[in-house]
Amino acid sequence: MGEAREGEGEEIGNKGGGGGGGGGGGLGVVRVLVVDDSPVDRKVVEMLLKKSGEMFEVIAVDSGKKAMDFLGLNEGKAESPKSDDQKIDVILSDYCMPEITGYDLLKAVKDNICSRSMPVVMMSSENDSQRISRCLAIGAEDFLLKPLQVKDIQRLRNSARPTAPAPSQDPKRKLPVDLIAQSNGSERRPHLAGVAAFLLEL
Known part of the structure; x- marks a missing residue:
């Protein structure tokens, strides 16, 4: 896992480009914004997604604040989302993070007029029924337990908004x-x- 860590910066740096985001019409590519403060957990998710084939493009950030910056949710503008926001097919966020938690991020996405239709899948290492119910109640698509497994990747893909007409x-x-x-x-x-x-x- 130590070898793969070198590529982490490249994933984040790649967020704006790539042939996958602009296609919207390609059946295969699903752009996933992975939000997790743990480098190990981020790497596990990225490796699982890449093992699934070419259908996932991963953008990884290490905090809720960076995710909100990326999505344009810190600007307080409900009318003009960033163009990158529209290219994200699903957000996969850890629940427990410092400062802005995954729950705070979920709430911010669902409270914003432009981003509320974007699917958000939560994940946590704790199987807390109250936590799960709380997230689903405000609009989370799904709640996955960490560490993620191969079967969870299909659930994530099913949660993503369709990329094909x-x-x-x-x-x-x-x-x-x-x-x-x-x-x-x-x-x-x-x-x-x-x-x-x-x-x-x-």
Whole structure:
């Protein structure tokens, strides 16, 4: 793990470029903003994502403040998000961090008009049901336990907003997803495939 640590700065420095972010239409690339104050945990996440193939592009920051700076949430402007914000498909944030916690970051994202639709997945080494409920109640897509495992990567991908133009023109599409989200809580993502099958039958 010590060898991979040298590349950490490159990941952060790469955040604005790359062919993956501008595509929006490519099915494969999902841009993940990883927020964790632990260098080891950040590296574990990055390695797991890269092992999944070419479909993840990782932007890693080590604090909630840097994540908010990156997303333009520290400027207090609800009307003009940074262009980089629009390229992020999902935020994966640790819950326990100094100064700005993962919960604070989640709340800031969901309180901002421009960023509230951005999926946020929380993670923690503690399986605290109150903590999990608290995050899901204000809009977290999912809550993963650390250390992350390969099976968690699929959950993360399912939580990301679509990067390809799926049949989103159908006005009925959002309603079933919302209903499932309200009734099933943290298990709503595995049911999205079922929603797609349901829509095809309409």
